[in-house]
Amino acid sequence: MSEQGIGAALTRVEARDKVTGAARYTADVVLPGMAYAALVSSQVSAGRLRSLDVSAAKAAPGVLGVFSHLDRPTWHRVPAIPYFGETRMPFSDDRIHHAGQHIAIVVASTRQQAAHAAALVKAEYEAGKPVPTLEKALPSAYVAAQGNYVNFPQETVRGTPEEALAGSPVRVKAEYRTALISHAPIEPSVTTATWEGDELTLYDTSQAVVVHRGLVATAFGLPEDKVRLVCPLIGGAFGAKTHVWGHTLLVALAARRLGRPVQVVITRKQMFTTTGHQPPTVQRIEIGAERDGRLRVITHDSTNSTSFVAERPENTVLSSVATYAVPNLRTRVRLARMNFGTPTAMRTPGDGPGSFALECALDELAHELGADPVELRRRNHADVHPQSGKPWSGKNLLECYRIGAERFGWHRRDRRPGTRREGNDLIGYGMATARRVEHHRAAESTVDIRTDGGVVVRTATQDIGGGTLTTMIQVAADALGVAPDKVTITVGDTDLPPGAPTFGSITSGSNGSAVRLAAQDARGAAIRLAVGDKGSPLHGLAEDAVDVRDGRLFAKADPRRGETYAVLLTRNRVNPLRGNGKYSPAESQYETSTFGAHFTEVRIDRDLPRVRVVRHLAVIDCGIVLNTKTARNQAQGGIIGSIGVALMEELRQDPVSGRALAPALTDYHVPVNADIGQIDVHFVNKPDHNSNPLGAKGLGEICSIGVSAAVANAVFNATGRRIRDLPITPRRLL
Amino acid sequence: MRVKFTVNGEERTADDVWEGESLLYVLRERLGLPGAKNACEQGECGSCTVYLDDTPVCACLVAAGQVQDREVRTVEGLGSEEELDPVQQAFIERGAVQCGFCTPGLIVAAHDLIRRNPCPKDAEIREALAGNLCRCTGYEKIIDAVHTAAAHSRGEATS
Numbered sequence: 001m002s003e004q005g006i007g008a009a010l011t012r013v014e015a016r017d018k019v020t021g022a023a024r025y026t027a028d029v030v031l032p033g034m035a036y037a038a039l040v041s042s043q044v045s046a047g048r049l050r051s052l053d054v055s056a057a058k059a060a061p062g063v064l065g066v067f068s069h070l071d072r073p074t075w076h077r078v079p080a081i082p083y084f085g086e087t088r089m090p091f092s093d094d095r096i097h098h099a100g101q102h103i104a105i106v107v108a109s110t111r112q113q114a115a116h117a118a119a120l121v122k123a124e125y126e127a128g129k130p131v132p133t134l135e136k137a138l139p140s141a142y143v144a145a146q147g148n149y150v151n152f153p154q155e156t157v158r159g160t161p162e163e164a165l166a167g168s169p170v171r172v173k174a175e176y177r178t179a180l181i182s183h184a185p186i187e188p189s190v191t192t193a194t195w196e197g198d199e200l201t202l203y204d205t206s207q208a209v210v211v212h213r214g215l216v217a218t219a220f221g222l223p224e225d226k227v228r229l230v231c232p233l234i235g236g237a238f239g240a241k242t243h244v245w246g247h248t249l250l251v252a253l254a255a256r257r258l259g260r261p262v263q264v265v266i267t268r269k270q271m272f273t274t275t276g277h278q279p280p281t282v283q284r285i286e287i288g289a290e291r292d293g294r295l296r297v298i299t300h301d302s303t304n305s306t307s308f309v310a311e312r313p314e315n316t317v318l319s320s321v322a323t324y325a326v327p328n329l330r331t332r333v334r335l336a337r338m339n340f341g342t343p344t345a346m347r348t349p350g351d352g353p354g355s356f357a358l359e360c361a362l363d364e365l366a367h368e369l370g371a372d373p374v375e376l377r378r379r380n381h382a383d384v385h386p387q388s389g390k391p392w393s394g395k396n397l398l399e400c401y402r403i404g405a406e407r408f409g410w411h412r413r414d415r416r417p418g419t420r421r422e423g424n425d426l427i428g429y430g431m432a433t434a435r436r437v438e439h440h441r442a443a444e445s446t447v448d449i450r451t452d453g454g455v456v457v458r459t460a461t462q463d464i465g466g467g468t469l470t471t472m473i474q475v476a477a478d479a480l481g482v483a484p485d486k487v488t489i490t491v492g493d494t495d496l497p498p499g500a501p502t503f504g505s506i507t508s509g510s511n512g513s514a515v516r517l518a519a520q521d522a523r524g525a526a527i528r529l530a531v532g533d534k535g536s537p538l539h540g541l542a543e544d545a546v547d548v549r550d551g552r553l554f555a556k557a558d559p560r561r562g563e564t565y566a567v568l569l570t571r572n573r574v575n576p577l578r579g580n581g582k583y584s585p586a587e588s589q590y591e592t593s594t595f596g597a598h599f600t601e602v603r604i605d606r607d608l609p610r611v612r613v614v615r616h617l618a619v620i621d622c623g624i625v626l627n628t629k630t631a632r633n634q635a636q637g638g639i640i641g642s643i644g645v646a647l648m649e650e651l652r653q654d655p656v657s658g659r660a661l662a663p664a665l666t667d668y669h670v671p672v673n674a675d676i677g678q679i680d681v682h683f684v685n686k687p688d689h690n691s692n693p694l695g696a697k698g699l700g701e702i703c704s705i706g707v708s709a710a711v712a713n714a715v716f717n718a719t720g721r722r723i724r725d726l727p728i729t730p731r732r733l734l
Numbered sequence: 735m736r737v738k739f740t741v742n743g744e745e746r747t748a749d750d751v752w753e754g755e756s757l758l759y760v761l762r763e764r765l766g767l768p769g770a771k772n773a774c775e776q777g778e779c780g781s782c783t784v785y786l787d788d789t790p791v792c793a794c795l796v797a798a799g800q801v802q803d804r805e806v807r808t809v810e811g812l813g814s815e816e817e818l819d820p821v822q823q824a825f826i827e828r829g830a831v832q833c834g835f836c837t838p839g840l841i842v843a844a845h846d847l848i849r850r851n852p853c854p855k856d857a858e859i860r861e862a863l864a865g866n867l868c869r870c871t872g873y874e875k876i877i878d879a880v881h882t883a884a885a886h887s888r889g890e891a892t893s
Contacts, residue, residue, distance in 0.1 A: 024768070185835075673877075674861050
């Protein structure tokens with residue numbers, strides 16, 4: 001741990017505002033003259049609008065305007081894919097692609113009036129025949145062509161998979177299903193739009209203000225610098241705010257037509273139907289192995305649903321491509337269109353459902369072989385990337401297995417299922433590997449040192465809850481040699497230097513590197529200033545003979561000789577001294593991933609087979625940990641989110657219409673406090689400097705990958721029942 | 735209609751309140767107290783938990799008219815600028831806050847639990863706070879925070 005910042009268990013800098021109610025989120029921003037919008041949703045899931053009668057709504061008290069496809073909004077262009085939610089622009093025609101689709105926006109003086117008037121909009125439909133579910137869509141599944149959202153290989157072949165299967169002494173083959181699940185962040189999506197002439201400012205719950213600004217500018221045909229996006233704090237996202245969805249554009253459109261600021265807060269129901277979800281998957285896996293457990297071949301065939309207005313494949317098969325050393329492989333991803341909202345990235349896209357299938361299949365293989373599941377994975381460890389053959393920038397997966405097995409007490413596991421009992425409880429242990437590609441993004445930051453010794457970090461990233469504000473401060477403090485409490489940070493505004501998105505576990509590595517480079521730049525400039533300044537005690541020294549600690553520059557050879565940043569800058573009348581940092585990920589000779597191992601203990605009552613995760617341990621290798629306090633908490637949250645995926649989360653659909661049966665938190669069960677057992681997290685905590693200058697990698701996703709498989713494998717160990725469909729509800733075990 | 739009630743010890747009046755408005759709406763939109771969060775508007779998540787007299791309620795489920803002449807206490811009214819409430823302090827110290835959107839409701843619910851049960855056990859905390867959904871923290875640190883706050887309220891030093 002560095003005494004100056006990195007790795008310290010620093011308390012979250014914005015925590016005080018959050019516990020006192022002083023923190024301001026997007027919905028808390030009130031602009032003068034602001035009007036309020038409500039969105040009207042389609043009640044059918046396919047067909048077209050025969051008529052839309054808005055007269056009663058327009059006549060309702062307080063209503064300022066009602067807009068729909070009848071007003072023929074002219075969008076300049078469809079924004080760039082993939083970070084625009086759908087390929088269809090809102091209100092572009094009378095066609096209905098899913099229930100809940102926005103068909104009108106009502107704006108009124110108060111939120112209540114808008115909601116009331118929205119209920120008065122009368123839609124008549126020419127209902128079509130929907131494709132209601134993935135099950136019904138499967139016969140028309142297809143392999144999508146590259147382009148738009150389809151940005152990874154849909155089919156991969158390595159070696160001679162068919163021959164390898166035929167010649168394998170041991171084979172397992174199974175079909176796994178994951179459910180349609182929803183991010184369900186506690187803060188709903190919110191947009192407030194205000195125009196000044198042809199300049200648009202949006203206060204938007206955005207995981208990527210810089211990326212989203214460009215998309216909004218395209219939709220309205222504006223130069224990027226005419227659009228400003230602001231998002232200081234986000235109340236959770238998990239991917240739901242990764243993309244620009246229709247409501248953001250509609251609110252901007254309404255604000256322009258009405259000539260005043262307009263705000264919309266998406267309803268809880270609309271969160272489930274119009275801001276994405278993780279699509280259900282059907283995955284077939286076949287593994288061929290030697291008797292000693294060495295893998296000969298994996299085939300992984302995956303189909304997920306998508307909407308009729310976007311093709312979004314889930315990269316589930318990457319688990320099979322990139323996790324283990326296997327010489328022969330065949331993977332394929334197919335899409336099947338259904339009349340439901342468009343799926344999107346959700347913690348963790350691809351690897352969440354993919355690792356469920358692969359890691360369960362490996363458990364089945366271990367059982368077939370009579371092998372220990374940890375040992376089986378060790379034996380198939382990928383020393384280099386199994387597809388590209390490139391070395392890893394850093395990988396400590398074997399250490400994750402070793403530490404995890406030891407700390408968890410894995411040796412107490414009985415490999416005969418259904419043998420461990422306590423009272424009426426069946427007890428089972430399960431484990432799984434976690435692996436996630438580390439993504440990199442260009443990012444910029446400035447770091448200002450002021451004459452009062454204070455430091456200001458400016459970068460247009462955003463804090464969705466992971467602790468970015470705090471960790472970026474720690475990175476700057478560490479590089480500058482100042483105490484973290486001297487540093488403040490401003491984020492979430494496109495007027496700042498362009499920062500990295502806060503999705504895909506990008507922020508720590510990419511934005512952290514930009515902040516580090518900016519701080520190093522400022523520190524270097526200060527040292528140069530000092531050694532060249534006759535008035536400085538450091539005058540005449542070589543730059544590398546100077547170090548900085550606690551805001552004081554000093555001669556390494558004689559630490560008494562020195563002065564503070566504040567004194568140096570004041571004397572030289574430099575205020576502020578600005579450092580610039582620009583991180584641009586380069587083509588690398590390495591493959592970079594994060595890794596981990598999950599160990600879980602379940603208990604299941606024999607009469608009422610409700611699965612309880614009483615104990616879970618994750619050992620995670622994500623490079624150097626920037627803040628052990630925020631990291632541990634984020635990882636625990638990711639694990640519990642995935643325990644939800646394993647045991648309860650499913651947005652159930654009506655089998656005829658495909659509509660979400662109960663898009664509400666009362667029926668879409670997420671884990672509550674009473675569901676949780678003991679969750680332990682251990683970090684390997686070794687910097688990966690081959691990955692980026694900071695040596696830190698993403699944590700937000702790796703912590704959640706493999707959890708559902710570990711739980712399912714523990715259920716098998718407890719009961720002897722192999723549940724291949726998520727979620728593992730009591731019904732599936734009865 | 736006009737609604738007159740006490741909020742965080744201060745007499746407040748809201749005019750032209752529509753009969754269908756919720757207490758949450760009045761607090762957030764009319765009285766400038768956005769601490770209680772609007773997250774589901776149907777009593778599912780607990781993010782808008784406030785005290786109504788001495789009972790924690792989901793402010794989104796309480797009609798504005800119901801609070802006439804009664805006393806409401808929100809997260810903004812627990813503790814002061816100089817001294818935070820022990821529950822608020824413990825949430826900061828223990829790292830029980832992530833995105834913070836569920837936090838105001840959880841603080842009020844935890845405050846109520848400690849008032850009723852000065853020495854709650856893990857299982858009691860989990861049960862008492864089961865109506866306050868949190869999607870980020872995974873609850874573990876919240877349990878720690880409640881223990882810390884309870885000990886502090888009992889006058890014990892904590893590590």
